[in-house]
Each structure stands twice: as structure tokens, then as C-alpha cells.
Amino acid sequence: MASKATIKDVARLAEVSASTVSRALRDNPRISEEVRARVRRIAQELDFHPNQMARSLVKRETRIVGVLFAESASASMGHPFYPAVLQGLGKVAGERRYHMLLSTGAENMSEEAAMRDMADSGFASGLIALTTLTNPEEGGGSLGLPVVEIGHPLNPENSYYVDNDNVQAGYVATRHLLARGHRRILFLGYDKRFFMMENRLKGFRQAMAEFGAPVEEDWIVPARMIENTPDFTHLGEIFQRAERPTAVVSMDDPLSIGLSGFLNTLSLTVPGDVSIVSFNNTQVGQYHTPALTSIDVNPRELGMRAMTLLINILKGKVTEPTHVDVPFTLVERDSVAEPRQS
Template identity: 35%
Template sequence: MAVTIKDVAKLANVAPSTVSRVIANNSRISESTKQKVREAMKQLGYHPNFIARSLASQSTQVLGLVLPGSADTFFQNPFFPTVLRGLSEGAHEKQYALQMTTGQSEEEIYDGIIQMVQGGRVDGIILLYSKVEDKVMMYLKERDFPFVVIGKPFKYADEITHVDNDNFRATKEVTDHLLNAGHDRIGFVGGDLNLVVTVERLLGYEKSLRKAGIPLRDDYIVHEEFLREGGQEAVKELMTLENPPTALVVADDLMALGVLNTLNEMDIRVPEDISIISFNNVLLAEMSRPPLTSVDINIFDLGYQAARNLIQKIEDPREPVKRITIPHKIVERSSCTDVKFGL
């Protein structure tokens, strides 16, 4: 015989209506009561009919995820599977599911968002990126549809809940780190300039050099995709200069791996001939040869807090706009050295 809500209510010593409210994650039910009911559900092996529940509550219990590009690019960079783990945990805690939308072009992605929103397929949306120009973000804002951004919105930052690192400060710190090691020829390998994270990191790099009285060199700044191939192309361009950099700030560990591979092919040693600091501190930073000094931006927490804050916004539309800043730290490994020791 199938387990019913009444069976759960009896075991938990609550009313059947209370069980229904716990399943719907009603904010009026205390956490202790929710825990007691969920334990009873687990003990009895009771699984709610989420389709019936969605029809009754007009809620899907689903969060939509918008990727920055094609799924192929998404899964190539370790940043995204890590942020997805954080999103999954934050959603699972409140019994929400995740649904991704992908496309080979911005138009396909935009159409997918419209289908999600107007088709009532999701209760809210998380953008896994922030672009300088993004009609998806404007569409969601104009419709007043619940959404959260991982990254700092280029426009209306005070009106949009977002979860981000202080990318300006982090990049200023790593550039200062290289300056303090005696480097004054420091290059910057960034990603797509339409991504706000690239702009913020570039500004932090420039601020550090200006403060140190070092002239900015346009030929020391290269922008490519956040992929291994992007790092390869960038370093070829930089190392063929008449006076190539003695240190690089690389905006992503996967790009840095491409940089390391290309430098090895060119018989340029790291850190003896050139020092490198990158971002994200994913596993490949530790496993690369040499291991990369990298900025740990707590990727998991970016995803977890994005899911958590979107659900709060869905369940209480009066929830105020927030900017959640996730802390960062430099993890020192073997890819950097002082100029006096290496050059």
C-alpha cells in the first residue's frame, strides 16, 4: 500500500495540512517542524507528487540556469562544473531542481529564456555570467521575473541581486604581489571584454601599475577565450615582443594551462624565466607543472549563495536587493619567483 500524507502526519504527530505546507516549503512552518516532518517522510519512504504539487501551488520548484555560451564551452572549463555543484547543493536544500538552457548563439539562448519564463517552466533564473551588453538580463529585469546574477551587473548593479568576488581588488593584489617580487614588465591575459569579470580584472591590473608609476603597455595586454587554446594564442603573441614580460597575470587557470604548455614548447622556463599568477584555483592549478599560484575565488560558494538567494527571492518577493561578495585569497605555489633569483 502506498504511503500517504496522513501516514507521514501520524508519525510526525502533526496535522496532514502541516505536512502539505512542509512539502511546499511554507515559510510559516518552523525549521524544527520541517525537520521532524522530513525525517518522517524519509523513514516511511514517502515521495511527494511534485507534478500535482506544482499544479496546486503554481510553482515549479525549478531554477533555470543560463550558461555563457554553448554547452561544449561550459564543460571544458572546470569553473562551471564547480559552480554547478554549489548551485545544486543550494537548490537541493530547499528541494528545488535545476534546468539548464543552452544554445550555439546568443539568439538561441535568448529564445530559450523566453520559453522558460513565458512557458512557466521555472520559478526563477540564475545567470552564470555578467556581460557588458546583455538583453537576457534586461528582459528579466523588465518583466520583474526573479533572477540572480553570478558576477557584477554592468548596469543597474544596485537594483539586481548578484553574487561576486571583488575582482578589481583581487587583480590589484596579484599585480602588487608581482611588483613586490621585483617585476616591472607584467603582462595581462584576459578573457572576453564583453564579460564584466574581464573588465574588472583589467582595471585592477591597471590600477596597480599606475600606483607603482609603471607606464601601461597596450602590447602587454591580450584578450582571448577562457579556454586552454586562448592561453596558447595569447602567450605566443606576448613572447615574440622585443621586450617580453617577465611576469603574467592570467585571468583563468585553464588559460594558464595553455600558457604553460606553450612556454614549455618555446623552451621558456616557469618561474625561472617568467612568473605566472592565475585565477580560480581549480584542481588543474595544483596538478600543472609547475603548480600554479592562483587566486581561490571560492567557486562553490558563488553557486551556493546564488541558488540560496534566488530561492529567498522567489519565496518572499519583498526580499531586498543584495550584493553578496565572496572572499578570495592568493594560494602560492611554484609558478612565481623574485626577479633577483630568476632573471
């Protein structure tokens, strides 16, 4: 019991060769029932567990997939989107008996570098990456590992990825407001570093065009952050005009909550004066007053699909670049109303 039993110990006690033990335990048909049973028993008694290192060394595969969150795993977890994805990943990983290796690359390591690091470490058989940027620096050579991305990849043509249809999402969010009569709509939280945002904006424009509503270019505004909390002071002027926006499509619940508070300081109420359609359908948005109407991008499902896809790739069941689209849902709550007659 002192140190772990090896396959040789089992072999000796079962009076067979190591190869036989290996085969017996793996249910190789060339081993007789009798021997198999004996080996099994001994292995049990010795509490033998094959050394995965040795195993992986010769088989050149591990049942480990590397999981890579943008901007160092460590930072991300603040937003509930990531835990949700992780939960999805974990669920199917568990079911399929895979382990997840979290890269937590050094502080300011680039996405690319982190991926390389993870791949080079040799522990993972495949990678899941929450890659979100529009231009990571230089793809570089292949990693020699299958990679499934969550989000919109650089080269959709030859990538495996799972994603939402973000232009559709942007479209639906906007149409929801348009259909209730809004025409002066502001797009909040734009960040051109993210594909996602580009696409949502595209959907926004589509919907606006469809309803013949004009798009004011300076009503497409990024979220300004001061020490991690949004700053809205630059919106003051826009919302104090007579012709102010009557509705906002906002890219994230926390952002929307901030906006809601800011509007209150201007004596504008939500949804009375300004309606909001938000994204991510988080708990905080749900508990906020008013409860936010928000698009749920289904992060858990994103995770599940990504892990399933990767495992299928690893098993050789999938070989062609594949794209899976995870449906989103608009959940209606209390932050949208019809615009006041003006």
C-alpha cells in the same frame, strides 16, 4: 497499486473529505489529532504522494529553480568552474528541498532567449543565471520571476547578484608580482565581452600605477583561440625582445598552462624567466609543473550564496536588490619567483 493513489482515495478510506486530507497532511491546526493520525496512516499505506503538478497549479509556485549557464549548459561544463558552481547550487538546493531545472536551451540560443524560455515554461519559480556578457541584446520586459545572477549584471542597481570583487582580484594578483620586484608585466586573456575582465584589468592598472610601473597597452592581450586551444604565436615577438615581460597575469589556468608550454619552446622557463599569476585555481594548474600560483574565486561558494539568496527571495525574506560579494583567495605555489637581475 496500479496507478498512483490520489487524495480522494485517501479521503475515501479515511472517511473524511479531500480538504481534510489536504489539511491533515499539511499539519493545519484545524484538524484534530485523531483524524490527522488516521489520515497519515492511510496515506502511508496507500503510498500516497500529492501530485505536484496539481499542487503547483493552484499554489502558483514550484520548488524548482531554473539554472542557466551561459552559452548553453552543454558547452560550458568543460571548464571546472561550472561544475563547481553547480555543486554549490546543488548543495543548498538539496538542503532546502528545492530542485534544479537545467536549461539547455537549443544550441545557439541567446542568454536572453534561454531565460525567457525557462521562465515561460512555467516550471521554475526563480532563476539562477551565470550571465557574463557585457551586452546581452536588449533586456526586454521583466520575466515575472526573480532572477539571481552569478557574475556582474548589466544593471547592478536593480539586480540580485553574487560576484567576486574582480577589480580587487586583479589588483591583488598584480600586486603579488609587483611586490616581488616585477615591473614589466603582461596582462593575458583580456576579453572585453566580459565585465569580469574589465574589472580585473582595472585592478591591474591600479596596482601598476601604485607601484609606478608603466602599462604597455599592447601588453594587454586577448587569448587567441584556434579550435578551442589557445594560440600564442603572436606573443613570440613580445617575449623575444630584450625588454620582455618578466611576469604575466593570466586570466585562466588552462591558458597559463598553454603559455608555460609556449614559453618553454622559446627556451624561457617558468618561473625562472617568467613568473605567472593565474586565475581559477584548477586541478590542472595544481598538478602542472610548475604548480600554478592562482587566484581561487571560490566557485562553490558562489553557487551556494546564489542559491541561498534566491530561496530567500522566493520566501519573501529578501526584497531589496542585493549584492553579495564572495571573497577570493590567492593561493601561492611555484609559478612565481623574483625577476632575474637585468
